[in-house]
Amino acid sequence: MKKIMIVGILMISMLFYGCDTQEDNTNDNTDQMNELEAQIEALEDQINILEEENETLQNQIEEREDQEDKEDQDDETLIQIALKTVNWIKEKEMDKIAEIAHPEEGITFSPYAYLDLDEDIVLESDELTEIFESEEVYTWGVFDGKGNPIEKTFGEYYERFIYDEDFANPHMIGNNVQISTGNTINNIEEAYPEGEFIEFHFEGFEEDYFGMDWRSLRLVFEEYEGEMYLRAIVHDEWTI
Structure with a gap:
């Protein structure tokens, strides 16, 4: 009888112990979960702080790069800008030309020295990027001596009245100086009183022409x- 009572007491004790242990484990798990959640929340706060710091640093880097680009351009002389430009023209990099086209006025194209601001073709930056693919025929002026209209696509005009010679490798370069002239008046200074120009010039190619086969390309720039x-x-x- 005593053995039965002892066994019963032991079983009851074990039952209560098991309940206490389960309750303790549950409490421990809850504490661990709370601690993990707190750690996760702290890590998320740190991540947010790091992301904000990274964004700030990225903005500072971009601002510095923009400032350096501006300083580089400020340090460039007109000759350097013109040399880059004539090489872009040579390589037909019209996206680059579009970037430096005057934002308000676009680029005026003149086949000869005299600029007719009422009649000369003007192309704006958004027209320039795909201009070589265009089949549109423009009237660019009239041929010297003949008076016939110069009716050409941009690609055709380019071959005859823009890059008909290798102006990126000229005989001479003039800085706001007209190197040679025909019978056509050069009115750049009147047309663009606030402008400056660089002239890329070839003195001639055939001895029999005594220099009358000279060519020039003038790039006119304005500050904006x-x-x-x-x-x-x-x-x-x-010209005649």
């Missing part, structure tokens, strides 16, 4: 909001 932009591309040659 502190930066220099391409305002006109003026071709020139001997």
Whole structure:
């Protein structure tokens, strides 16, 4: 009888012990979960802080790069800008030309020295990027000596009145100086009183012509909001 009572007491004791242990484990698990949640929340706060710091640093880097680009452009002389431009023209990089086209006025194209601002073709930056693919025929002026209209696509005009010679490698370069002239008046200074121009010039190619087969390409720039932009591309040659 005593054995039965002892066994019964032991079983009851074990039952209560098991309940206490289960309750303790549950409490421990809850505490651990709360602690983990607190750690996760703290980590999320740190991540948010790091993301904000990273964004701030990225903005500072971009601002610095923009400032350096601006400083580089400020340090460039007009000759350097023109040399880059004539190489872009040579390579037909019209996306680059579009970037430096005057934001308000676009680029005026003249086949000869005299600029007719009422009649000369003007192309704006959004027209320039795909201009070589365009089949549109423009009237660019009239042929010297003949008076016939110059009716050409941009690609055709480019071959005859923009890059008909390798102006990226000229005989001479003039800085706001007209190197040679025919019978056509050069009115760049009157047309663009606030502008500056660089002339890329070839003295001639055939001895029999005694220099009358000279060619020039003048790039006219104007300042706009502190930066220099391409305002006109003026071709020139001997005219009657």
